[in-house]
Amino acid sequence: MTIVISKSIVYREIPTGLPIPDQHFQVVSTELDLDDLALEHGDFVTKTLYLSVDPYQRSKMREPSIESYNSAYELNKIMSGGAISQVIQSNNPTFRVGDYVTGGSARWEEYSVIRRAQASQFRNTTDRIHQVGLPLRHWLNVLGGTGLTAYVGFRLFGDIRPGKTIYISGAAGATGYVIAQIAKIKGLRVIGSTGDDAKVLFLMETAGIDAAFNYKKISVDEALSEYAPDGIDFFFDNVGGETLEATINHANTHARFILCGAISGYNQSDEERYGVKNLFKVVSKRLDIKGFLVSEAAPPFIEDFHREVVGWVKSGELVVSDSVVEGIENTPKALVDMLQGKNLGKQLVKVAEEDP
Amino acid sequence: MTIVISKSIVYREIPTGLPIPDQHFQVVSTELDLDDLALEHGDFVTKTLYLSVDPYQRSKMREPSIESYNSAYELNKIMSGGAISQVIQSNNPTFRVGDYVTGGSARWEEYSVIRRAQASQFRNTTDRIHQVGLPLRHWLNVLGGTGLTAYVGFRLFGDIRPGKTIYISGAAGATGYVIAQIAKIKGLRVIGSTGDDAKVLFLMETAGIDAAFNYKKISVDEALSEYAPDGIDFFFDNVGGETLEATINHANTHARFILCGAISGYNQSDEERYGVKNLFKVVSKRLDIKGFLVSEAAPPFIEDFHREVVGWVKSGELVVSDSVVEGIENTPKALVDMLQGKNLGKQLVKVAEEDP
Structure with a gap:
């Protein structure tokens, strides 16, 4: 026994x-x-x-x-x-x-x-x-489901040109911190939000993104006015609610949004959830908004994922946390x-x- | 003089x-x-x-x-x-x-x-x-800007298979009544909403769509439960606000939304506009939502538009109102x-x- x-x-x-x-x-x-x-x-x-x-x-x-x-x-x-x-x-x-x-x-x-x-x-x-x-x-x-989610979500934006601006909400989370670094590697200007000062420091100093802010201390609206004066071209959203609303206000014409999560509402009832009031701007700005599920979207990107992400982790370009x-x-x-x-x-x- | x-x-x-x-x-x-x-x-x-x-x-x-x-x-x-x-x-x-x-x-x-x-x-x-x-x-x-908007908006859904269900809000308006008939010609099950009983009659009897309802008498939620028990695959929205929220609730997985207008909010201030609370379902249902502007989107479709729409009007398949x-x-x-x-x-x- x-x-x-x-x-x-x-x-x-x-x-x-x-x-x-x-x-x-x-x-x-x-x-x-x-x-x-x-x-x-x-x-x-x-x-x-x-x-x-x-x-x-x-x-x-x-x-x-x-x-x-x-x-x-x-x-x-x-x-x-x-x-x-x-x-x-x-x-x-x-x-x-x-x-x-x-x-x-x-x-x-x-x-x-x-x-x-x-x-x-x-x-x-x-x-x-x-x-x-x-x-x-x-x-x-980074080599598992959340890393894959970050990689595939980023690829779903389609044609990404260096010099464009991406905003990532929940940027210090399991998916966010990976996509933040991928976007940086791919030549974008990267802005991330998180809910704590230590994570802001991590995003700026360890992940090396261009601007990070604590949304509990500065509103998304104020932060994007300051850090993205030319507007947001890509938005990877883990949060939803007020964050999504504020980002729509700062989105450039034809901005592309990938909605990956809406953690702000996960513990709320339907009635408690924040109502987004500015969706008419989806029309006036011709936004393109997609919800995605990694298991469905991943197949065409799996090989690239393994090759690129393993390479970046080994070279130290992508820091694992x-x-x-x-x-x-x-x-x-x-x-x-x-x-x-x-x-x-x-x-x-x-x-x-x-x-x- | x-x-x-x-x-x-x-x-x-x-x-x-x-x-x-x-x-x-x-x-x-x-x-x-x-x-x-x-x-x-x-x-x-x-x-x-x-x-x-x-x-x-x-x-x-x-x-x-x-x-x-x-x-x-x-x-x-x-x-x-x-x-x-x-x-x-x-x-x-x-x-x-x-x-x-x-x-x-x-x-x-x-x-x-x-x-x-x-x-x-x-x-x-x-x-x-x-x-x-x-x-x-x-x-x-039908041969001008609003007809073109209807035609191009419909084409932007991409791959449309007969038998799928489309819902059109503002279906008796200048764009809506055209897209309702195009969708019918293309073999879809077509549901439309409008704000008046005479228009419901027009949509059912003249435009010949499958179901039309007066949103002032029956909520979009109730109407879609009744007329689209298998859910909505395509949504062409002229209205926004509560209508958009209700349609998200009835959308099938991978449903595609073309947002053309948000007339429900045009006369409202930012604060008065209805807040859409269920956008987390854009993620869980993997919706694809696009705002569009006809002048940008039209060029590839102009030739088809003139050929098809003139043909339908002349044959009487598309009734002009x-x-x-x-x-x-x-x-x-x-x-x-x-x-x-x-x-x-x-x-x-x-x-x-x-x-x-």
Whole structure:
């Protein structure tokens, strides 16, 4: 008998505002006998190393009757998200002991028994991880879903000419800080907003963008008047609401907007959300506004993404940043902190050390 | 001496809400001696036959400091817009007596002396008018700017497959009633809204669309639930505000919106305008929203426009509708009525009979 205690995060109640640890989600401990898992052909067992904490997870904590692009979490089930794990037992020739496994719907638990039927949801990324030679946790960050979102979102602007001005809201978040640096590499003038002075400093000094501001201290309107006197040509929006309204006012004719998120409203009811009053300017300025979902939009850009982003990270042109908390039991708090914008770069949970 | 009294419409005051005849614009009579116009080489004189009354003219009645895609009208100057005129004197070989002249910035006056420097703003459309053989006033309607706007706006949706559902707001207006019929010809299921029961009847019985409703009697939300149970794939919006918000709620994934106007807010201050609260659905539904200006977007479609639209009008597939008031002195009232949605189809002013 090799008994381990496997902690997991169970979704308990639908939140109306900001979720609360111990109320809307709960840490549950389960005993697992690693010597008695009855693995059938195709099954394997993983130990979770890192979990990814993302804004879309809040949107899954909703009434299942509300339709959206993703499915709602089921009450009293273990939550899920992007993760990197390592195989510790296997009856599946594709996933050998010691291999690294990534997937977008890993359960938030320390040890996972993955049955053959679920195996196709996971990828064996061992060779690729060794070949690239960058830290493991980068695969949930700049080399993972949020990095891909940043890269593809940027490419969706289409024809980008150096010298144009881009504004990124939520610029110190997991997607924002990557797109801010990509835009800088591509020769744009880059303006970013965030909600905290330390992040302003990070954006200016580490990410090296042209102007960053704390929207809690200066309004988006004032900041764009000051930092973008010639107007905004591209807008990558993670925030929505008042930020979107202000940016429409500062948009140049034919400006292109990619809407990636609307985090300002994620914890609000429909009635509480900010109403954008100036949409008639979408007509008068002939704006082009697109909402996007990375999984749909990514395929044509995947190869370029791997080549360019790995190159920029290795050359040091793209600085990788993350906020890592330790211990799976801190995942709910990490999600709540991230929804309040406390993270700098990608929010991760380190669940365990990798096996040597 | 051949003295005529030429009435014109002079812009007197910037309105804050709906403009008021005699206050914001005024009818001015001027004596003109047609025998003593001192025409230099290149000059010519026209008699106005029809004036076009359009929503954008309200947007030109603004503080000149407010930038927009068009210039503001100048106070105490004669207003302008699309017109068809006939040449009555000429010292310009391109414009002979009896010829028809069209242009988008004709002065709202009965007789116009057009100097050589302005001549390039006008086109001699005599041959084309004779060749096509449709009534003169159609050239300010389905064959003119609003017809072109409808045609080009529809083409901007891109790949349109029959069987999809389109919703058109302001569907009985000058652009709306044309696009409603084009969409029907192209095999779409067409839903239109308007503000009056007679127009609902027109849309259903004359324009032959699938469903029309009076938004003053049934909310857009209720109407779309009833008439578009499978959701909206394309939205052509002339209205904005609450209508736009409701349509976002009923939009299918990847729905495409062309925003052509926002007449619901034209007479409102920035603060009074309706705030759209559900723009986060632009992200979750991956909507594609474009504002457009016909003059920019039209060039690739002009040839198709003339061929298709003339064909449809001649075959009777596209029914032409207009609201014509007589007398230039009624132009201010015609504009105000149109802004209140009293017109059916294109709002025109008949200024004079054509010469035989």
